[in-house]
Amino acid sequence: MTMKKEYHIIKIAEPFAPLLTEHKRIKFYYGGRAGGKSYAFADSLLIKGRQQKLLIACLREIQESIKDSVYRLLCDRIALYELNDYQIYENKIENKITGSKFIFKGLRDQDVQHIKSLEGVDIAWIEEAQTISKRSWEILEPTIRKNGSEIWISMNREQENDPLWIALAAHPDERTLVKKVNYDDNPFCPEEIKIQAQKCRQRSSEDYAHIWLGEPVRQGNNKLIASDVVRRAFVSTILSSSSPLIIGLDVARFGDDQTVFCFRRGRWCYAFRCYQKLDNVAVANVATNFIKEYHPHRIFMDIGGQGAGVYDILKDRGFSEIIRGIYFGEKAINEERYFNRRAEMWDSVQAWLSSSPQVQLPEDESLFDELTGINKKYDRRGRLQLEEKDEVKKRLGRSPDKADALALTFAEPVYDDGEPQIYHHGQLTYEDIFKSQRERSNELW
Ligand SMILES: Nc1ncnc2c1ncn2[C@@H]1O[C@H](COP(=O)(O)OP(=O)(O)O)[C@@H](O)[C@H]1O
Ligand SMILES: [Mg+2]
Numbered sequence: 001m002t003m004k005k006e007y008h009i010i011k012i013a014e015p016f017a018p019l020l021t022e023h024k025r026i027k028f029y030y031g032g033r034a035g036g037k038s039y040a041f042a043d044s045l046l047i048k049g050r051q052q053k054l055l056i057a058c059l060r061e062i063q064e065s066i067k068d069s070v071y072r073l074l075c076d077r078i079a080l081y082e083l084n085d086y087q088i089y090e091n092k093i094e095n096k097i098t099g100s101k102f103i104f105k106g107l108r109d110q111d112v113q114h115i116k117s118l119e120g121v122d123i124a125w126i127e128e129a130q131t132i133s134k135r136s137w138e139i140l141e142p143t144i145r146k147n148g149s150e151i152w153i154s155m156n157r158e159q160e161n162d163p164l165w166i167a168l169a170a171h172p173d174e175r176t177l178v179k180k181v182n183y184d185d186n187p188f189c190p191e192e193i194k195i196q197a198q199k200c201r202q203r204s205s206e207d208y209a210h211i212w213l214g215e216p217v218r219q220g221n222n223k224l225i226a227s228d229v230v231r232r233a234f235v236s237t238i239l240s241s242s243s244p245l246i247i248g249l250d251v252a253r254f255g256d257d258q259t260v261f262c263f264r265r266g267r268w269c270y271a272f273r274c275y276q277k278l279d280n281v282a283v284a285n286v287a288t289n290f291i292k293e294y295h296p297h298r299i300f301m302d303i304g305g306q307g308a309g310v311y312d313i314l315k316d317r318g319f320s321e322i323i324r325g326i327y328f329g330e331k332a333i334n335e336e337r338y339f340n341r342r343a344e345m346w347d348s349v350q351a352w353l354s355s356s357p358q359v360q361l362p363e364d365e366s367l368f369d370e371l372t373g374i375n376k377k378y379d380r381r382g383r384l385q386l387e388e389k390d391e392v393k394k395r396l397g398r399s400p401d402k403a404d405a406l407a408l409t410f411a412e413p414v415y416d417d418g419e420p421q422i423y424h425h426g427q428l429t430y431e432d433i434f435k436s437q438r439e440r441s442n443e444l445w
Pocket of ligand 1: 011032
């Protein structure tokens, strides 16, 4: 008898052997990016599904379309290994010989009826398990009730208290296998990924520990801006600056938000002017007065919301040399590192506050709360992201208008070369801008 060809080809990395060789109620794999979890789970399930008839549920917290699921990965593996006994349908995969079936579901927003369809499941694979809510888990666990059924979990820990971590892995019982796998445990880890990991390590040991070593973001340590650097900036040491004046303008979106102008010259941020309940023309009038009186080199404003109307008026008044419109949500100048423009600008505030010589802010407790009240996280590409505005608002009781205005002053570097120079982004590369920014950092900051 000849050995089946595919068993020569499908290789399961050693840490994942228990997926195939042991029976456990819970198999809990966690770790950083590129540990090989998704691939090993997919390959192992495909192997098991050829050995006997199994109902396999591939689950995640949110699945808006099947594209969000591991369906694609399974299809790719089937194609790669030429597992022709698998038949691929639009929303399920079946094995023609054993009758095994893979189904794909999101847990949030499932009604009881849908969850019931999981009662015959032999193996449930929960992918991206750090996002599973307590409620989803409480509904799911008793539903996977078939004799001998297993729940396979893959996660990259987010917080110390991810619900599934607390429920299963923090104090595992004898029915639970808990295993950590990182990229350096993955024999198939591509070189390019290892390089990325090393780059990240050089940049920040904290980010590296989270993204690549699978450590949770330590509680209280997921703040973007530390309290002490803000306190330090409240100590008055600078009285003037010859750096160009940059104004950040955050226009109120809703009735209770404020319209804020932030004034910054290099290392010296010396004033915030706040207004409530102004219409677009009134905001444009205030801006016009500031332009005439203080001659800013640049005004950066958010044009994602109300700001767009103000921006149009100021352009119409002939200030297009000075005014720049920024969408907080637009892609960052450095897309590799930042989820969007807002995260990039806030990180510049953070770098500015941590730089030396010392920078300065007006002493202001509400500004302190705003700057230190925002949490950071990372998207699946490991890029810095800020927590959603709604969450900040819940905690702060308002939106961080002053801090956003300060962040806007960092939208693009501005140089004092006599007459204003215009740097549209796209015209210069990120490296161009930031190389010269570093060289001239004294002048800028
Ligand atoms: N069995 C395998 N064969 C070939 N390459 C693999 C295998 N397992 C992992 N890899 C490689 O390692 C990378 C990371 O694996 P992945 O399963 O996505 O990790 P994780 O889910 O832990 O983030 C994949 O993109 C792939 O390039
Ligand atoms: Mg994965």
